Every structure is written in C-alpha cells, then in structure tokens.
Amino acid sequence: MVKITDVARHAGVSPSTVSYALSGNRSISQATRQRIEESIKALGYRPHAGARALASSRSNVVALMMPLRSGIHMPVQMQFAASVVTMARTHDHDVLLLTQEEGEDGLRRVAGTALVDGLIVMDVQLDDARTPLLRTLGLPSVLIGFPAEADGLTCIDLDFTATGEACVRHLAQLGHRCVALLGSPPEVYARGTGFARRTAAGFTAAAHRYGMSSTVLPCEPGRAAARETADRLLRELPGLTGVVVHNEPALGPLLEAFQHSGMRIPDDLSVVAVCPDELAENAAVPLSSVAIPAAEVGERAVELLMAKLNDGEVPDATLLPPRLTRRASTAPRDASE
Amino acid sequence: MVKITDVARHAGVSPSTVSYALSGNRSISQATRQRIEESIKALGYRPHAGARALASSRSNVVALMMPLRSGIHMPVQMQFAASVVTMARTHDHDVLLLTQEEGEDGLRRVAGTALVDGLIVMDVQLDDARTPLLRTLGLPSVLIGFPAEADGLTCIDLDFTATGEACVRHLAQLGHRCVALLGSPPEVYARGTGFARRTAAGFTAAAHRYGMSSTVLPCEPGRAAARETADRLLRELPGLTGVVVHNEPALGPLLEAFQHSGMRIPDDLSVVAVCPDELAENAAVPLSSVAIPAAEVGERAVELLMAKLNDGEVPDATLLPPRLTRRASTAPRDASE
DNA sequence: GTGAAAGCGCTAACAG
DNA sequence: CTGTTAGCGCTTTCAC
DSSP, X not given: OOOHHHHHHHHTSOHHHHHHHHHOOSOOOHHHHHHHHHHHXXXXXXXXXXXXXXXXXXXXXXXXXXXXXXXXOHHHHHHHHHHHHHHHHHXXXXXXXXXXXXXXXXXXXXXXXXXXXXEEEOSOOTTOTHHHHXXXXXXXXXXXXXXXXXXXXXXXXXXXXXXXXXXXXXXXXXXXXXXXXXXXXXXXXXXXXOHHHHHHXXXXXXXXXXXXXXXXXXXXXXXXXXXXXXXXXXXXXXXXXXXXXXXXXXXXXXXXXXXHTTOOTTTTOEEEEESOHHHHHHSSSOOEEEOOOHHHHHHHHHHHHHHHHTTOXXXXXXXXXXXXXXXXXXXXXXXXX | OXXXXXXXXXXXXXXXXXXXXXHTOSOOOHHHHHXXXXXXXXXXXXXXXXXXXXXXXXXXXXXXXXXXXXXXXHHHHHHHHHHHHHHHHHTTOEEEEEEGGGHHHHHHHHHHTTOOSEEEEOSOOTXXXXXXXXXXXXXXXXXXXXXXXXXXXXXXXXXXHHHXXXXXXXXXXTTOOEEEEEESOHHHHHHOSOHHHHHHHHHHHHHHHTTOEEEEEEOOSSHHHHHHHHHHHHHHOTTOOEEEEOOHHXXXXXXXXXXXXXXXXXXXXXXXXESOHHHHHHSSSOOEEEOOOHHXXXXXXXXXXXXXXXXXXXOSEEEXXXXXXXXXXXXXXXXXX
C-alpha cells in the first residue's frame, strides 16, 4: 500500500505538506503543489479512510436511515436515496445505509463508534421515538418530515400550507366556487401541529382569498368511512364541485365512493390529491396532484447536513414549495350547473 | 469520549486485554471477562471505528453498488438492499451505498481508501466493464448476475436452467403438450453463455423429458416485433397451448399480440413469465411466473462475501432454485381441443 | 492467562 | 511557505 510518506518522499516534501496539499488547509506554492499532485498520480496514492478518520475525527461518511421494507411507494424512497448519495458525493462524503428497523440502537451505534459524521433520518413520524435521541447524540442530523416537537431539530419537508393553497388556486382557476378538503383522521388533527393542520390552514386561507365557500373534513381510512364521508359531503354541500384529498390510505376508497354516488370525475367533481406521483398516475382517472419532491428533499437534506458539519447555521425548518401536476381528474367547472 | 484505556483502568486490566475480550482472539478468564463487560456497560464504551480499521486493516463495512435510478422494478431492488443490510448486520458489518453511476471509479475509490472490506455489485451485465477491475482490485467481491466471462469471480443468481424446467413442468402438469419459449433477442443468444441460453436449455430438456413438442423463439422488444413473433408462432404451431416468456421488455407487447390474435389467456393459451412478481401481479391477467428471489439473493450474497473475508473457500457460481408462483394466466389444457 | 509497547497512516499544532 | 513532531484509539506481536 502506498502511503502519504511515500508520496512525500517522491515529491521531495514532508508528509504534512502532502496532507495540507490534499486538504487545502494552508496555502502551498504552486510549484510544490504541482509536484505533489504528480507524485500522487504516479504512485496511485489514496489516503487511508480509517487513518484519516482517526486523526481528523471526521469519517466523511453520513448515515441514511430509511424504511427498506415498506411495501408502499418505493419509487419515492429510491429517488430520495439516489439524490442523497449523489449529492453527498459532490461534498466528498459517502453514505452508510441503515434500515428503519435498526431504530435508536442503530443511530447510537454509528454515532458512538464515529463511523459517521452526521445523520439523515427519513420517514420521521409525528411522534418519533428517535427524536429525543437525536437531540442528545451530539451529531448533526437532518430529519425528513416534521415530528410534533421539532424544536432544536433540523427538519425538511414539503410546504404543506403552500400545498393547500396551491390546490385551491388550481381549482379556483378552473372556476370552482365550492370546495372541500378531505384530510387525515380526526386524531391526527387533534394530536398537534402536524402537516395535516398546515394543509388545512393553507386550504382555508386560500379559499377565503378567492371568495370560495370551503369545508374541511377529516376522513378515517377504510371503505366504509370513505363512503360515509363522501355521502355526508355531497349531502351537506350540494354545490360542491372540487375536492382536495390529503389522506393517502383513504384516497382510493374515496374515489370509489364518489363514483358510487354517481359523481363522475372530472365531469361532476374535480379532484386534487396530495400523494406520490406514482399513485396519482396509476389511479383509474389519473389524478391532478401535488407530490413530495423526493429528489429535491434529498439534495437539500444533504446540503443542510453539510452546512451543519461545517458549523454553519441552518434554519430549523425547511419547507419546499409544492408543484402541482395537472392530470385528468380536474376540469373547468361546468358553467351550466 | 470513552476509550479502551478508560475501560481497562476501570476494570483493572490492560488495554490489550480489553481488546482481546472484545475480539475473542485469545482466551480470557471468566472473571476478568466479566469485569470488562461490566466496565464497558458502565462507561458506555464503543470502539472507535476509524482507529479499529487503522489498527486491524478491517473496516467492517461492505460496499453495495446498485442502480438507484432505473425506473424499473424497484421493489426487487429494495428487497434486495434490505436483505443485504440486514444480513450484513448479523455479521457485524455495515453497508456503504454506491450508485451504479459511480462505476469503476467508485469501486476503486472505496477499495483504495480501505473504506470497505468487500464489494457486492448488483445488476451485472453480460459484458460488464467492472468485471476486469474486480479481478484486480484485491478485495473480495460478489456479483449479482453472471457476466459472460465469470472465471475467478463469485457470482450468484437465479438458476435459469432450473427455471426453464420449472415452467415446462408446470405446463406439463396442466396437460399441455405443445409449448414454446419466447426468449431474448437473437443477439443475446449469439453473444455467449448468458442466462438466456440456460433458460432455453432447461426448457428444451424438460419438454423432451415430458414428451412435449417444443419450440424456442427469440423475440425482439417492441410492439411490431411482438406482433410478428406471436403471429408466426400461432401459424407454425397450431396446436400450441402454452408459452413461457423470458423477455421482460417484450412481455407486455406479446400479451397484447396474443389477445389481438384472438387467443384468450388462459382459456386458449397458458402463459408463464420469468419476471419480477411486481410485473406479474399487475398484468391485465395476473401471470403465473418465476421471479428473482431478491431477498434470498441478498442474504446469500452477504454470506458468500463474509466467507471470502474469512478466507473461506466459496463456489464460483451459486444458482438459486426457482419458485413458480401460480396466478391466473395458466390453466389446464381444454381437453376438448 | 495477562501486560507492555510498537505501530497502523494520517492530521494538526507548533516552530521556523 | 514548509518541516518536525506528537498524537488520534485501537490491535497485535512479543514477553512473561
């Protein structure tokens, strides 16, 4: 194995000079830098990762903890993982893959052994057991998603307030005057300051601004609950022509329920979903939707983490702007109605 | 940070004894082992990964290089990645994630810096630019899939010969007497000793054994080619009641072509596919199929790699037995025909 | 069965 | 702008 002393000898300088040339931590004359680079190339030198980590207390590896078994919507996960790895590489870091199942022990292990310099934790739940640990671990971390208690944690996710607004704007521009948001089950709203609440706030505010009449209705998952919710909605708001669904498990059942009630989509009812593109594309009627921008989330997460690693200040919350993709489920309101 | 000397002092032994207690590389009296374990727990000691890697020239990390963008069949990839990570952990190893795009440079980098002890390389092509490198890298590696020239490389994949046989056996048991294999495009067969050839061999041998009449037909991808192949097949083999398709891109077009020709599946024609479960499940008629056993491939790949890391001897080729899942596309041959 | 001590290859003061 | 030197925390001979 060729080591830094070999390079130093070959270039006629001291090992530290080679080290500095590599790290850029002090200025080197053009001439010696040149010779060093040539020697490195000539000898095929590569710094030993372990030695470097030991001496510098920096491994240049970040951990990515993600759910690897969740049967659902892997394309989003994959896209995310790809962008994390790619972006990490541009910052000269590698990515260690941890499964969600490793949980807190996994985080403690990679942090405690100094295997990694920082953590990216996906799929953070409102009430996530890992968040207290992340606060005390002493390693920089970035969470994908917002826990109920996000103070002191760096979190990133889609901007759900803006998402609610964007959905309403889309419907308003199509001429709809009476709209509803079908959101998460009641307990999610009750539970605290989750994304559910933010979507609803954005939705309601925008509806007011556009002078539309609006309703927000929670919805339990499952066929029966969906049927009931849809019926109630159509009964209580006879003028309803547009709905926004922000409830992935209830989405399919709700669509069925509407169609069962004789509402054709988009002829009688325009539907906007907040869900992965994958799902929206493959629905019976392809759904106009706002998706989680996985690739951008991954990139930004890495950038935030890198900033923290270089003791940069980063915002606690990063909210990414929604992008609404128009598909077949929304249409102009029929003026004759 | 608590280090090995702290543990040693706390336990009243020397650092080397703690090290040996941890590694099990020499016998320790029950009593001191006990004390050491208690001290470790009491102090919350975790060995520094970098220091350990430097001193032992073992990082206890393996690299997994996989395609992270291939829009196609991520569930298989994910399942595979999950099983690799999980199995690696049971061998006290972590997994560094590399994208396919990093290619040879990526492998050279993680090997050259001693970041990893071994490599698992997915999605190996018949003519894969990485294989010559893997031969000379001096790090143990395991390939998923067989390159044309596999000598001296440890490869693992589905047993395609047995797969061809299993498909025929299934059709034979349903009473079919005249079957065809629709395989890869001609150039794949011409190119060498790929899986295509093995499936065909197994298919033909089994058909003979069962006294069935059989044909093997290559098939180009694309609508037009599929139509043509299907037509030709039905024209030349009027008695055909069963086909095996081992050609993922052509699968959809072929099914359409058969149906366009008035063949109902499975009433007139039984179809067995060699493709991911995902694809088989979501076809218009759910397809009886043989899939790549992703989880098992991942587990075995890690086991092979671990064996190589401990200078164990491992077979060059590991072939996993096929499992045929029966779905709606195969039925008993109509006796009245 | 246990200890002492010499590195593993690199970085980062400190010194000029 | 460059060199000297002292570790980083662990493993592993070698010695008892």
